[in-house]
Amino acid sequence: GREIRPSGWRPAVRALYSLPSWLFERGRPVAKVTIYTTMMCPYCARAKSLLDHKGVEYEEIDVTFSGKKRRQMTERAAGRYTVPQIFIDGESIGGSDELVALEMGGRLDGLLGAN
Numbered sequence: 598g599r600e601i602r603p604s605g606w607r608p609a610v611r612a613l614y615s616l617p618s619w620l621f622e623r624g625r626p627v628a629k630v631t632i633y634t635t636m637m638c639p640y641c642a643r644a645k646s647l648l649d650h651k652g653v654e655y656e657e658i659d660v661t662f663s664g665k666k667r668r669q670m671t672e673r674a675a676g677r678y679t680v681p682q683i684f685i686d687g688e689s690i691g692g693s694d695e696l697v698a699l700e701m702g703g704r705l706d707g708l709l710g711a712n
Contacts, residue, residue: 630655633670640693
């Protein structure tokens, strides 16, 4: 058949077609993602932007003004206290750099339930 090229499409439509097909499959198990953040954190924004781009729903816990939430985050993250701290299905994957590394290495989709 004839190849359809997205060159004339609007950027939003091109972005939609670049998303992984598993996002559109109904009934597919998807991992639970939790991200601990603070206000005005560029690394938090970068991590959330990547998750948003992939269409991943996540629970965001802002620890800016809550010592209790920050302590809970630190306990869950084996003593790490920097933000963001990201958990996929309860497992700590680290922060923004680790999330990007998983994506660049082709392993993030598998952790998110796309395998």
